[in-house]
Amino acid sequence: MHDVIVIGAGLAGLRCAGLLSARGLDVVVLEAADAVGGRQRTDIVDGFRLDRGFQVLNPAYPALRRSVDLDALALRSFPVGVRVRTAEGMAELRHPLRYPQSIAASLRSGLVNTRDAVALARWAAPALVHPLSRLARNDVAVREGWDAVGLSGPLRTAVLEPFLAGVLAERRGETSEAFVRLLVRYFVLGRPGLPAQGIAAVPEHLAAHARAAGADIRLGTSAGRISALGEEIRAEVSEGDSVRAARVVVAVGPDAVTDLTGLARPTTNGLQTWWFAAAEPPTASASLTVDGRGRGRGRGPVVNTVVMTHTVPSYAPAGRHLIAATCLLPRGGDPAEELEVRRHLSEIWGADISAWELLRRDDITDALPAQPAPLGAARSPRYAERLYVAGDHRDTASIQGALASGERAARAVLNDAGSSSSAASPHR
Template sequence: MHDLIVIGAGLAGLRCAGLLSAGGLDVVVLEAADAVGGRQRTDIVDGFRLDRGFQVLNPAYPALRRSVDLDALALGSFPVGVRVRMEEGMAELRHPLRYPLSIATSLRSGLVNGRDAVALARWAAPALAQPLSRLARNDVTVREAWDSAGLRGPLRSAVLEPFLTGVLAESRGETSNAFARLLVRYFVLGRPGLPAQGIAAVPEQLAAHARAMGADIRLGASAGRMTALGEEIRVELIDGDSVRAARVVVAAGPDAVTDLTGLARPATNGLQTWWFTAVEPPTASALLTVDGRSRGRGPVVNTVVMTHTVPSYAPAGRHLIAATCLLPRGADPAEENDVRRHLSEIWGVDVSAWELIRRDDIADALPAQPAPLGAARSPRYAERLYVAGDHRDTASIQGALASGERAARAVLSDAGPSRSAASLHR
């Protein structure tokens, strides 16, 4: 019998397994897929590195800095800013402190006026000084918070709304204002980017550490049912085998969490990513691009030339372009003709010759974060049973890793004084 079974080899499960293995526990990880990572997966398709949906990694996340060797990831960093398709031409807004020479250009863009700038500062400033618990007091939707701050001009409608639509995977402004402010803090402090080998390099590093600490990670092992038997829990696998342990951490996807524990299915938002390749890029800019026009917006919420930031994502002589759309539950997904039409309008070039490599429909791309934002949920669910994942914290890589850490602390605490909590800082 093992000390612990972790169901799910996503970020939360791998972080938890690594910490507890380092703490001296006998840990086995059961992963239904053929590779670790959960939503953080990268596939090699005809020489292109395709993440499962467009993703970014923010080195400002505290839990990320605690968990992985960032230098080993060889991150390529996106410019901190956004490119906006206007009714006439393109405009760019960049981080004014990192790109001070861009301030004059931003002011001439027509996207920023004095009133909006003051309103944005009024809205965003608390995020730089206050903890999340303080930001979440009297929390409202981000739409209501912007109205209250007086943020109503083109900076909101043409920049913030389309940009955050892709980040939050929802377009109605119903996300928690506290969570939106938290994301702004991380964008201000960090330079989001991607590992040279794809987003999968993060879980692969976590898995390598867990294995080095003694964890057994079993791929293709799908958990079917759990049964409590005295002081142990038996997990039956779909293939007929079973594994027993003193404790179990469920760190799986939304459907599996419900099936295994009976918890209500976590609400999620969906995204769709289209991966195109072209010989000539539509722009020399590496900025994420959104559509700021008042008419004809959609279905693309953002698009970017990946190879300007991570050249290793494509073979020599080719470029990789990502285009992301919302994937509302119960609604029809975007069609290729509409995506190509919109991309042609955004980029201002003919995209008919672009080759479509793959389309990723990620129905559970992010847990929904409606207002008011609740506190991070306890990992303890039942006797000897724990739950981890970003749906228990915040919808982010930070939230997934932090949730895995909390689950590990809870397991060590419950396992007794012989399991020193000091091991969590290794």
């Protein structure tokens, strides 16, 4: 009998397993897929590295810095800014402290006026000095928070709303203001990027750490019914005999947690990513590009697009370029179609993209747990006697939230098992 079964080899499960194994516990990880990673996977398609949906990694996440050797990932950073398609052409706004020489161009763009700049500073300032628990007091939807400070001009409608639509996977402004402020803090402090070998390098790093500490990670092993019998818990598996342990941590995604625990299915937002190959890039810029020409659905379905190979050349074979385009994936609605996406991309880039080759389309129904206001505290990992739950749906909808939740579950297991662990430090 094992000490702990961890069901799911995503970020939360792997972080939890690594911490428990490092404390000498006998840990087995059951993963239904053929590789670790959960939603953080990378595939090789015709020589291109395609993540499962457009992803970014922010080195400012505290739990990421505790969990992973960032230098080993060969992280390549995107510019800290955004390009905006306007009715007059293309404008680019960059982080004014990191790129002070860009301030004049930002002011000339017509996207920034004094009123909006002051309102945004007033709104964002608390995120830089207060913890999330303080930010979440009297929490409202982010659109209400922006209304309250008078942020209503093009900086909001043409820049922030289109940009955050792709980050939050929703465009109605319903997400918690406290959560958005937290993300702004991380964007200010860090330079998001991607590992040279793809986002899968993160879970692979965590898995290597867990295995080195003694964890047994079993791929292609789907866990079914969990039952308690005396001092042990049994997990039925797809192949072979059931696996027994003193404790079980369920670290699966929002789509599977209900079947294993009976907990209500977390509400999620979906994203759709289109991956195109091109001989020539549509721009020399590496910045994320959005369409700032209209509210709502705007001129088309694409919420952001970027030439990946300007930042991570290893994502494509020599002499080729990889372009990502992301759309929202409405639950119960009609997903975007290729003809519509191509038309919109042609407008955004101002280029003929007819020769671009579609490599793959990723429809990620459960891309992110929804974070409506008011934002609640991180949920306890304990849900029954000797049973625990971990995942970003128990914390914040981010890589930070997944890793922090895995740490919290490991702490709970160690405390309940009678260990005086300090392995997982507080995540905020």
